[in-house]
Amino acid sequence: MARLIRSLRKTLTLTHQFHHQQQQLCISRHLFRRSYISEMRKLAFEGNILRLLRNEIQYELQTSPPNNPVAKFNSFMVDGRPGERWITLKRQYADEDIKLEVTMFDGAVPAPTPTPNGGVTNSDEMQMHITVIVSISKGEDGGVLQIVCSAWPNNVEIKRLFIRADEKIIAEPYTGPEFTDLDDSLQDGLYDFLEVRGINDELAVFLHQYMKHKDKTEVVRWMERVKSFIERK
Template sequence: MRKEAFEGNILRLLRNEIQYELQSASTFKSATKFGSFVVDGRAGERWITLKKRHADEDIKLEGTMFDGAVPAPTPTKDGGVINSDEMQMHITVIVTISKGEGDGVLQITCSAWPDCVEIKRLFIRANENIIAEPYSGPQFTELDDELQESLYDYLEERGINDELAAFLHQYMKQKDKTEYVRWMERVKAFIERK
């Protein structure tokens, strides 16, 4: 009897939380496109994939759900910046650009902040599926300033920009809620199983 009461309490709490989340959820529908990118939300996973064709290139972006946070910068009256108590969420984005069979792929690891994309590293892989760690070059910030700016322009031309960062943050907020509800429903179904 005690086990049934305990499980009944868990089920009641799960039902209440699921109902609350569904009622408080916005009417935002999970996007299937962003600009010329096709979006795959990968239900039940922590990643999403965006793909598109640009001239003779296949471009694939893989983004995590929120995987970190830092204090948000707040401008001061004297033009400086301090860190506030609010947190700024982080998304890791891996950009893979290929130009056909056998040419290798360019991989660029980026941070997507709420209002910008920041390049962290870039390197060439012989094949997108090779697991071995290639030499990834220096930290991006160690490159010549003009080269850094040119690489940002390269991504901008391919639609990997501040608007994409804002889209990813909006999308991931919704995905986080959706995955949370899916997780609670799976826990509930497991406990209900006899």
């Protein structure tokens, strides 16, 4: 009788272990299936993003084929600073070191349109804005004259000017009165001051053309970097 009871206990134990193993196997299969489906969805999602990125890159390259960036404009050497939102132009004029730090497009306003009666109205078209910071220095101890300008599609507009003791000093200096509050003759003289140094309407036209190309180039570069990151395993 005892032998029969031990045999039944052993059978029940083996049966329990078998059912437990079957249950664990079902759970493992279920988890594997969920993991597999999740991985497939992830790959499909990423594959769709990659396909869209490739299409966008191809479209941009077809509509605006890349050109070699301009390295010089008139007397200025141009540093396009790939991957950044700024470019730098440098030149010398007499004993002056002149540096221009120029943003990509950083604003837009409605374009003025002449009216038949000689007035001006704002049109539905927008004209893009570029900020230009002009730094002019004369030796190490002469301070730095900084002139902040707006470059519109066909003209340069002075916004303000001030002297820094050193270009690297971060403290904000007193920037003087509003430029438009200055005497008209003084305003004209300051525009002439920039003109003889090559900072003029011709430069504004060049900057807008350059930034249109840079904007396209940076968009493609950005998409290429995103694509490379998603492709990385």
